[in-house]
Amino acid sequence: xxxxxxxxRGLRALDVISRAQGGITVAELAxxxxxxxxxxxxxxxxxxxxxLITRADDGRLRLAVGVAVLASRFExxxxxxxxxxxxxxxNETHATAFVSAADGGDCVAILVxxxxxxxxTVGYKVGSRHPLTQGAAGIAILANxxxxxxxxxxxxxxxxxxxxxxxxxxxxGAVGIAAGIRLPAPVRASGLVERCVGVVAIxxxxxxxxxxAVMRTARQFESLLSA
Numbered sequence: 188x189x190x191x192x193x194x195x196r197g198l199r200a201l202d203v204i205s206r207a208q209g210g211i212t213v214a215e216l217a218x219x220x221x222x223x224x225x226x227x228x229x230x231x232x233x234x235x236x237x238x239l240i241t242r243a244d245d246g247r248l249r250l251a252v253g254v255a256v257l258a259s260r261f262e263x264x265x266x267x268x269x270x271x272x273x274x275x276x277x278n279e280t281h282a283t284a285f286v287s288a289a290d291g292g293d294c295v296a297i298l299v300x301x302x303x304x305x306x307x308t309v310g311y312k313v314g315s316r317h318p319l320t321q322g323a324a325g326i327a328i329l330a331n332x333x334x335x336x337x338x339x340x341x342x343x344x345x346x347x348x349x350x351x352x353x354x355x356x357x358x359x360g361a362v363g364i365a366a367g368i369r370l371p372a373p374v375r376a377s378g379l380v381e382r383c384v385g386v387v388a389i390x391x392x393x394x395x396x397x398x399x400a401v402m403r404t405a406r407q408f409e410s411l412l413s414a
Contacts, residue, residue, distance in 0.1 A: 193230070196220055200230050201254075204240055210247030266298060268411055273300040273384070276404045280397045282388035283311045286408075287324035287365070289381040293317065294325035297382070311387055323363030326351035327383040331367030350398050351385075363387040364397050366405040370412060384408055 203219045204211055211219075217227035231248060234240045238253035269286060277284035277300040286298040296315045319325035320339065329338070330345035338346075345351035350366040357363070365385025384405050386397055 196222065196226075197230050197234060200227075200234065201239060201250075204248050205250055205254075207248075210243055210245070210249045212247055216248060265412075269298055269408065270300065272404055272407050272411070273298055274303075276300070276384070276386060276400055277302040279400050280386045280388075280392065282386040282392055282397065284384070284386050284404075285311055285324065286368075286382055286384050287328070289319060289328050290316070292319055294319050294322065294328060296324070317357055321353075322357045323351040323353045323365035323385050323387070324383050326353065327365035327367045327385065328381050331369060331381060331383070348398075349402050352394060352398065358389075360389050361387055362389070362392050362394065364392075364394060364401050366398075366402045368405050368408045368412070370409075 199220055200216060203216060207215075213227055213231055214224060216231070217224045220227060220230075222230075231240065231242075235242065235251075238251050240248050240254075241251035242248055273284045273286060281302050283302070284300045285296050287294050287296050289295075293316050296311060296313055299311050299313050317325065319329055326341050326345050327350065329342045330351060334346070341351065341353075350364055353363045355361060363385060364387075365383045367381070367383045370381070385401055386392070
């Protein structure tokens with residue numbers, strides 16, 4: 188199936204702008220897209236017209252309110268489709284399963300599912316917040332980002348293994364496993380924040396099989412987001 192070149196460039200432009208901390212100039216964007224500056228100006232004008240990007244006083248391009256509107260419309264659909272996967276993970280691992288998202292320098296639980304038929308579970312509440320640098324969820328999100336020389340050892344290990352494993356970092360005796368969910372370029376451009384999926388338990392967690400289940404579920408989420 189052939190693709191529309193102009194639409195493809197527009198989506199790629201959104202992705203580049205979404206990743207540019209502090210914004211990006213039209214000239215820089217044209218260079219990133221490997222296109223003539225005149226073509227880039229037309230793409231920028233179209234995205235501006237649809238309120239997807241804005242030009243700040245310094246001339247740099249940033250995401251605009253239209254992106255947030257699109258993301259807010261997607262979230263209810265994501266939650267509805269994600270819940271069966273999350274409940275399946277909780278029941279398979281006999282642990283509390285969660286989806287967490289990045290919010291600035293914090294990691295926030297946005298979906299939680301508890302296993303059926305289990306007497307004791309970890310009470311992980313939606314809205315629970317902790318630094319990205321602590322806990323399996325935060326480390327998994329950091330490991331999904333481009334490699335940096337400043338990455339702590341836990342992030343390097345998680346990136347190599349494909350999942351993060353922490354013990355007792357957020358709660359005494361708690362074991363957490365999480366894997367980052369890789370977002371397709373159009374989804375990243377829509378403003379959907381970075382997220383991960385994982386499980387947490389106090390004791391009795393088979394970390395080997397749980398890690399496999401978590402990584403498999405992360406790939407299922409990625410397929411869901413790409414559909």
